[in-house]
Amino acid sequence: MKERTKELNRALYDTQEARDRIDGILKSVGDGLIVTDIYNRVILMNRAAENLLDVRFSELIEQPIDFAIQDDTLRDQLKATLDKKETDGQFDFKLPGEDTKHPRIMCARTSVIKDRTSEQTTSIITIIHDVTHEREVELMKTEFLSTAAHELRTPLTSIQGFSEILITRKDLSKEERRKFLSYINKQASSLAMIVNDLLDVSRIESELGFALNKQKCIAGDVIKDVIPYFQESSPKLKIEVVLPDKPVELFVDKEKMQQVLKNILSNAIKYSPEDSVIRVVGEIVPNLELVDNERSSAFRISIEDRGIGMTPGQVEQIFNKFYRVDVSDSAPEGTGLGMTIVRYIVEMHDGKVWVESEPGKGTTVKFVIPI
Amino acid sequence: MKKILIVDDQTEIRELVEVTLRSGDYQVFMAKSGEKAIEIARAEKPELIIMDIMMPGGMNGLEATRIIKNDPETKDCTIIMLTAKGQQADREAGFEAGADDYFAKPFSPLELIRKVEEVLG
Numbered sequence: 001m002k003e004r005t006k007e008l009n010r011a012l013y014d015t016q017e018a019r020d021r022i023d024g025i026l027k028s029v030g031d032g033l034i035v036t037d038i039y040n041r042v043i044l045m046n047r048a049a050e051n052l053l054d055v056r057f058s059e060l061i062e063q064p065i066d067f068a069i070q071d072d073t074l075r076d077q078l079k080a081t082l083d084k085k086e087t088d089g090q091f092d093f094k095l096p097g098e099d100t101k102h103p104r105i106m107c108a109r110t111s112v113i114k115d116r117t118s119e120q121t122t123s124i125i126t127i128i129h130d131v132t133h134e135r136e137v138e139l140m141k142t143e144f145l146s147t148a149a150h151e152l153r154t155p156l157t158s159i160q161g162f163s164e165i166l167i168t169r170k171d172l173s174k175e176e177r178r179k180f181l182s183y184i185n186k187q188a189s190s191l192a193m194i195v196n197d198l199l200d201v202s203r204i205e206s207e208l209g210f211a212l213n214k215q216k217c218i219a220g221d222v223i224k225d226v227i228p229y230f231q232e233s234s235p236k237l238k239i240e241v242v243l244p245d246k247p248v249e250l251f252v253d254k255e256k257m258q259q260v261l262k263n264i265l266s267n268a269i270k271y272s273p274e275d276s277v278i279r280v281v282g283e284i285v286p287n288l289e290l291v292d293n294e295r296s297s298a299f300r301i302s303i304e305d306r307g308i309g310m311t312p313g314q315v316e317q318i319f320n321k322f323y324r325v326d327v328s329d330s331a332p333e334g335t336g337l338g339m340t341i342v343r344y345i346v347e348m349h350d351g352k353v354w355v356e357s358e359p360g361k362g363t364t365v366k367f368v369i370p371i
Numbered sequence: 372m373k374k375i376l377i378v379d380d381q382t383e384i385r386e387l388v389e390v391t392l393r394s395g396d397y398q399v400f401m402a403k404s405g406e407k408a409i410e411i412a413r414a415e416k417p418e419l420i421i422m423d424i425m426m427p428g429g430m431n432g433l434e435a436t437r438i439i440k441n442d443p444e445t446k447d448c449t450i451i452m453l454t455a456k457g458q459q460a461d462r463e464a465g466f467e468a469g470a471d472d473y474f475a476k477p478f479s480p481l482e483l484i485r486k487v488e489e490v491l492g
Binding site (some may be wrong): 118146149150153154157158159160161162164165168169172173176180183185 | 383384387390391393394441455458474476477478480481
């Protein structure tokens with residue numbers, strides 16, 4: 001008799017311990033977890049689920065799931081999914097976030113538990129996972145693709161259209177023929193640039209990276225070579241260049257550095273009034289901002305515009321892939337890749353880039369490269 | 372002579388459509404923004420408006436289409452939207468805004484003429 005009692009006590013203790021262990025695991029799982037029976041009554045709920053739905057499991061044990069959910073849409077969605085009694089029923093729903101503009105997006109996924117012998121469904125597990133970030137990235141990618149598609153089509157329209165006109169029409173003047181050919185030529189170059197941007201970014205994405213072709217060059221030359229193109233295309237703009245008196249030698253990939261300057265200048269011009277001023281300043285600074293511990297110098301380039309500026313929220317995202325400040329139909333052209341590529345190139349040179357901006361006043365983009 | 376209004380923010384595209392239509396017997400007007408399009412539509416009452424759907428920097432093509440179609444003075448203008456090829460959403464948005472037809476970019480000028488002749492009958 002005593003042996004029996006001892007055995008039973010031992011069994012009880014083991015069961016208790018097993019249950020405590022499972023409880024411990026469930027409590028610490030970050031995702032919300034709800035287990036319901038075939039009548040949709042709540043059997044189990046972990047802390048995360050309690051917090052997400054703002055309820056207490058202790059008040060819900062064996063109650064229909066309806067009582068756990070205040071939001072009507074969510075309740076209907078969940079019940080519809082549970083009624084299907086299948087695994088991998090899935091749906092998204094929103095929960096209030098930090099503010100009304102930023103709700104959290106949650107994904108609820110169901111899994112059925114079947115009795116081993118009878119194969120009957122005994123209960124259903126619903127796991128709730130925060131997918132806010134993933135959905136945001138997906139959205140940006142879709143918008144990026146649609147913008148990229150539009151950017152590619154624009155030069156293609158000119159190229160296809162004018163080439164066909166040149167081939168089929170006999171009534172064009174010599175000047176017109178020349179003009180249309182130059183359009184085709186210009187748009188082909190534009191297309192090449194866009195395709196390069198897209199390839200650069202997809203390389204950054206896949207982390208194959210691109211190789212740097214570093215050579216000794218004079219900082220001033222790298223900067224000055226880039227200016228004329230922008231000055232010509234924006235004649236009303238005043239582009240000022242300020243450089244140190246003595247030439248500064250840098251060991252950098254000249255073409256990539258010029259790409260950095262072009263991308264930043266291009267943004268500055270895009271978001272500034274036609275007759276504005278843009279200052280490009282190059283100067284030697286102590287290398288305090290870089291990881292290097294040795295006291296060495298760096299060359300800092302600042303590109304300052306008096307354009308529309310950015311909010312802190314926009315500045316935070318400016319280097320994100322696919323991020324565009326304005327994606328509405330009325331937005332200026334751009335793939336949202338320029339600054340991503342800028343940061344990548346600067347960081348590959350062991351440098352650092354950052355943005356200072358004030359809405360309504362203007363933006364300054366600064367980057368440093370170790371000398 | 373039928374009047375056609377071309378609306379696109381890009382000068383080259385406007386020129387392309389204008390050259391394309393030159394072979395027909397049309398009086399061509401051009402606008403580079405939604406606002407200008409509405410102004411010209413009201414003044415000239417063109418039989419056909421070829422409107423780009425995306426026009427950065429101001430009122431876009433959808434908005435201008437909506438306004439033109441809702442104005443009793445201009446609602447009889449036929450509007451063909453220039454959309455990006457394969458973008459179903461563009462087409463749907465265009466029809467929802469009141470456009471009568473769509474034409475995708477990039478395009479063959481010969482096909483555009485065919486479409487214009489078809490629409491103007």
